[in-house]
Amino acid sequence: MTQDGIGAPLRRKEDRRFLTGRGRYVHDIVRPGQLYAVFLRSPHAHAEILGIDTRPALAGTGVVAVYTAADTAGKINGVPCAWGIAGKDGKPMKEPPHPPLALGKVRHVGDPVAMVVAESLAAARNAAELVQVSYKVLPAVTGVADAVKPGAPQLYDDVPGNLCCDWAVGDKAKTDAAFAKAHHVARLDLVNNRLVPNAMESRAALAEYEPATGDYTLYTSTQLPHVARVLLGVLMLGIPERKFRVVAPDVGGGFGSKQVVYAEEALVTWAAGQLERPVKWVAERSEAFLSDAQGRDHVTHAELALDKDGKFLGLRVATLANIGGYVSTFGPNIPTNLYGPLLAGAYTTPAIYCEVKVVFSNTVPTDAYRGAGRPEATYVLERIVDVAARDLGLDRVDIRRRNFIAKDAYPYQTPVMLQYDTGDHAATLARALDLSGWSGFAARRAGAASRGKLRGIGIVTYIEACGLAPSRIAQQLGARGGLFESANIRVNPSGDVSVFTGAHSHGQGHETVFAQLVGELLGVPSANVEVVHGDTARSPFGLGTYGSRSAAVGGAALFKAAGKIIDKGKKIAAALLEASEQDIEFKNGAFMVAGTDRAKSFVEIAGAAYTPPPSYPLETLEPGLEETAFYDPVNFTYPGGCHVAEVEIDPETGVTTLVAYTAVDDVGTVLNPMIVEGQVHGGVVQGVGQALCEDCVYDPESGQLLSGSFMDYCMPRADDLPVIVSATESTVSAHNPIGVKGCGETGTIASPATVMNAVVDALAAYGISHVDMPASPQRIWRAIQAAAPRAAAE
Amino acid sequence: MYSFAYHCPASLADAKALLGRIEEARLLAGGQTLIPTLKQRLASPDAVIDLKGIGGLAAIERRGDALAIGALAKHAAVAASPVVRQAIPALAGLADGIGDPQVRNRGTLGGSIVNNDPAADYPAAVLGLGATVHTSERAIPADGFFTGLFETDLEPGEIVTSVSFPIPHRAAYVKFPNPASRYAMVGVFVAETSSGIRVAVTGAGPCVFRLAAAEQALARSFAPASLDGLRVDSQGLSSDIHAGAAYRAHLVAVMARRAVLQALG
Numbered sequence A: 001m002t003q004d005g006i007g008a009p010l011r012r013k014e015d016r017r018f019l020t021g022r023g024r025y026v027h028d029i030v031r032p033g034q035l036y037a038v039f040l041r042s043p044h045a046h047a048e049i050l051g052i053d054t055r056p057a058l059a060g061t062g063v064v065a066v067y068t069a070a071d072t073a074g075k076i077n078g079v080p081c082a083w084g085i086a087g088k089d090g091k092p093m094k095e096p097p098h099p100p101l102a103l104g105k106v107r108h109v110g111d112p113v114a115m116v117v118a119e120s121l122a123a124a125r126n127a128a129e130l131v132q133v134s135y136k137v138l139p140a141v142t143g144v145a146d147a148v149k150p151g152a153p154q155l156y157d158d159v160p161g162n163l164c165c166d167w168a169v170g171d172k173a174k175t176d177a178a179f180a181k182a183h184h185v186a187r188l189d190l191v192n193n194r195l196v197p198n199a200m201e202s203r204a205a206l207a208e209y210e211p212a213t214g215d216y217t218l219y220t221s222t223q224l225p226h227v228a229r230v231l232l233g234v235l236m237l238g239i240p241e242r243k244f245r246v247v248a249p250d251v252g253g254g255f256g257s258k259q260v261v262y263a264e265e266a267l268v269t270w271a272a273g274q275l276e277r278p279v280k281w282v283a284e285r286s287e288a289f290l291s292d293a294q295g296r297d298h299v300t301h302a303e304l305a306l307d308k309d310g311k312f313l314g315l316r317v318a319t320l321a322n323i324g325g326y327v328s329t330f331g332p333n334i335p336t337n338l339y340g341p342l343l344a345g346a347y348t349t350p351a352i353y354c355e356v357k358v359v360f361s362n363t364v365p366t367d368a369y370r371g372a373g374r375p376e377a378t379y380v381l382e383r384i385v386d387v388a389a390r391d392l393g394l395d396r397v398d399i400r401r402r403n404f405i406a407k408d409a410y411p412y413q414t415p416v417m418l419q420y421d422t423g424d425h426a427a428t429l430a431r432a433l434d435l436s437g438w439s440g441f442a443a444r445r446a447g448a449a450s451r452g453k454l455r456g457i458g459i460v461t462y463i464e465a466c467g468l469a470p471s472r473i474a475q476q477l478g479a480r481g482g483l484f485e486s487a488n489i490r491v492n493p494s495g496d497v498s499v500f501t502g503a504h505s506h507g508q509g510h511e512t513v514f515a516q517l518v519g520e521l522l523g524v525p526s527a528n529v530e531v532v533h534g535d536t537a538r539s540p541f542g543l544g545t546y547g548s549r550s551a552a553v554g555g556a557a558l559f560k561a562a563g564k565i566i567d568k569g570k571k572i573a574a575a576l577l578e579a580s581e582q583d584i585e586f587k588n589g590a591f592m593v594a595g596t597d598r599a600k601s602f603v604e605i606a607g608a609a610y611t612p613p614p615s616y617p618l619e620t621l622e623p624g625l626e627e628t629a630f631y632d633p634v635n636f637t638y639p640g641g642c643h644v645a646e647v648e649i650d651p652e653t654g655v656t657t658l659v660a661y662t663a664v665d666d667v668g669t670v671l672n673p674m675i676v677e678g679q680v681h682g683g684v685v686q687g688v689g690q691a692l693c694e695d696c697v698y699d700p701e702s703g704q705l706l707s708g709s710f711m712d713y714c715m716p717r718a719d720d721l722p723v724i725v726s727a728t729e730s731t732v733s734a735h736n737p738i739g740v741k742g743c744g745e746t747g748t749i750a751s752p753a754t755v756m757n758a759v760v761d762a763l764a765a766y767g768i769s770h771v772d773m774p775a776s777p778q779r780i781w782r783a784i785q786a787a788a789p790r791a792a793a794e
Numbered sequence B: 001m002y003s004f005a006y007h008c009p010a011s012l013a014d015a016k017a018l019l020g021r022i023e024e025a026r027l028l029a030g031g032q033t034l035i036p037t038l039k040q041r042l043a044s045p046d047a048v049i050d051l052k053g054i055g056g057l058a059a060i061e062r063r064g065d066a067l068a069i070g071a072l073a074k075h076a077a078v079a080a081s082p083v084v085r086q087a088i089p090a091l092a093g094l095a096d097g098i099g100d101p102q103v104r105n106r107g108t109l110g111g112s113i114v115n116n117d118p119a120a121d122y123p124a125a126v127l128g129l130g131a132t133v134h135t136s137e138r139a140i141p142a143d144g145f146f147t148g149l150f151e152t153d154l155e156p157g158e159i160v161t162s163v164s165f166p167i168p169h170r171a172a173y174v175k176f177p178n179p180a181s182r183y184a185m186v187g188v189f190v191a192e193t194s195s196g197i198r199v200a201v202t203g204a205g206p207c208v209f210r211l212a213a214a215e216q217a218l219a220r221s222f223a224p225a226s227l228d229g230l231r232v233d234s235q236g237l238s239s240d241i242h243a244g245a246a247y248r249a250h251l252v253a254v255m256a257r258r259a260v261l262q263a264l265g
């Protein structure tokens, strides 16, 4: 066991460069002779393009090219979707073409219409203003409930009712039967508000073409460089992998919005080839608001059937999910496969049926956003459990306990596809109740009341699925590729180690954690392990980072590769020590003959692999010490836990203040507790943002984005937050060899429901049983205004 | 940003001469509004005339019963000034609540009131204290200075040099920040001055305004209870995704009461 191996709270290696301004993002890369691209975007939510005149723009000083769909049609294929789902009737989803530049029609404000390339950014901007587009404005629809109404504006001629897919999971007949014998049915209508991802680094792409060889290089802020190479290169541009290198250097946050492959990346690459000069594009913040794939946006009706003891008998959920103007890379998969199957949660509900209508609208496409489907599911389930508890006069903790899947009932098959491996809900619950001081709440509520404040406490017990994904299951659900991960471990001649992973770090800390893991497995200090990621020319093909998969899948691949290194090391050691391979043990960083003190250190074995001594059997054993592994998980991983939030509401103004937050999570094996804590904090805050302030609002008439800048889109800030108490209470995952589950999204999955349960609890005296997110001051004030006369009358 | 000529005159006279000579010229103070406007290409002046080279425009001093604050005084300087904190603590507190540290260390009093953003904080103090705005040409009483949405009584070419704030018996400013921008969604400045009670409201409407009903009620008795039952008409108030007019009207009454409480504190 090394000092800085698994479980050590090692500081992140990468932070020094980030904190001293030495990170190297796409924007920091400058190539000789580079040109600048600017995209002209649609000012309308829905319009026909009657004509585009690029001549005035082309005449501008410094302008090199102006491209429209007329130039790219037939040369660049449409933006592809990587995950196609099928409806209830078994038919594939509607997948209308998504041309990289709008062809004939624009479908949301911000839809790219033309690309201007110039010698300077200013020249490109000037020219973009000169491109003349004549539009015939059409009626637009932005809200998902409006988009499915008869007579709603239609985005596509061949997609009636704007319905991309009518999807379902679960057993309808069994669920109906459960409701038929219910003692009580709790009902809830809710909206899961749309969010803008807002990674700190806006998207950027810089492409180069080498005419001498025909090679392309694209530097892009992506979470999945290898996947991007296939989708952009092979599918959109017809550039084979061997001629296309995709580099994702330091990436300043993704949250899912950068696991999407975008038109701009393909266009910049194509233009570099056309012009034989590097072309760079960096999104402005206002452009990010109009073009980064957004998150959430559901309208849901849910019903929970209970028996007289508060046991859940059945759950019925009907959701309308807004996927915006086009099918995004993983768009339709998020509100379906990553949502419906999560509705069992931590409970033994025997019958579940969930229907999701996946709907187009004149808005920016939606796709994965931290948690991706699971926060939405957790929100529905954990809110309706609270509604049911109140309906039946049951304690909120008690009703959860009564319905928990018991620790010894694991592995547990849910009625909605998933098979959970391990978990201990009673343990995480007990710890969270303790850490949050749950039992002392009444006194805190009374204290708040004496200050004129309404105090509420909320609890959530959750389980989620991450570690995407077993390729076979994923493909059955519509994935158009595998979902394994790769690892290459190169032990260098001196015994230090280079690790190449197909996962990608954009804030997760892989350079630290993977070094700890490999260091531990090989018995070398993690400082001697360098982790390389984000470059298709250096790492083996991998699927990238999203869905809290890096440790569970990428880490497991590293485990496998390390095993191969050790196996080979044993062979070398056996030869050098003149022992049989079966007798060699690898322990504490040394290869030893079992039961003796004869040993070779890891460094000695590495040296021998590259400088074979006479005893090295070159005839039967290759020199070198480098191994590659691909790991395809046997199943998802299932982190879970219990979160508790306390809020105080000023009833006079409607302002909600989060005053306490406790997160107890079962993340499986903890590789680095400091990083887990950081991930949990960040995740919690992101969910708190959704619960209390973030809201992406479109004007229902014009389709304009009303929350199009930080002046109107409210991000959570440090001074909005209390100290977040976090702890882990882990059971080891049985689904991968290192026992990890995942911690990247747990916070975001649990916290919206936790905070909203606290908000509703604070308002209980008014008889308010639900408020939608975000709990903005005006919304809370209005809820109180609407309820106060009612409460007074009672 | 479109390109423009940059000038940095050393005197008020030189600045005025440039303004007279150049057709489309904009004055630059802290740049916290002007620079983003230029970057977003919402303005395309031929020239930008930076005021920072002109001496004496950032002074903060007590002059008898008033506080004279130079147009170029930064929000951070006003917030930290012992003179301001002693004479009109409500004004120092207001300045301390504008934006963030970066904004407070660039943005200026003059820039703020000339811009007259409907959600800006300073206009509430200028109107609430019955201040006088001094320009290169004349003195303008607060009641005549703010004329509408982003509009003031200034003539083209007129440069604000300072603002003179009468020192009140007591005063307070309470702001309900817009959750996203943290500008004032509603801000109420309440002052008991030698010429009477003044209550100025910013953020709620298209332009800062006085709340006569509250002034009259407080003139009878300067106590929060005087505002109990104060009903603010939502007619003409602003409405946006964060707050409808009715909510703003409600907040005006709440903030007014809290301001009185704070002034008495």
Ligand SMILES: Cc1cc2nc3c(=O)[nH]c(=O)nc-3n(C[C@H](O)[C@H](O)[C@H](O)COP(=O)(O)OP(=O)(O)OC[C@H]3O[C@@H](n4cnc5c(N)ncnc54)[C@H](O)[C@@H]3O)c2cc1C
Pocket (backbone or CB within 6 Å): B026, B027, B028, B029, B030, B031, B032, B033, B034, B035, B051, B071, B072, B075, B097, B098, B099, B100, B103, B106, B107, B108, B109, B110, B111, B112, B114, B115, B119, B120, B121, B122, B158, B159, B160, B161, B181, B182, B183, B184
């Ligand atoms: C992120 C952010 C947050 C902010 N938050 C707040 C807030 O919470 N509350 C608030 O009140 N304000 C806020 N502001 C505004 C800021 O406080 C400044 O007061 C405001 O931007 C204008 O001041 P300035 O000195 O920067 O003026 P500039 O931007 O330099 O100029 C503004 C306008 O005034 C003109 N002008 C400037 N000085 C003079 C003069 N002496 N005579 C004549 N004309 C002149 C200019 O020509 C220009 O038209 C915020 C700004 C930012 C960027």
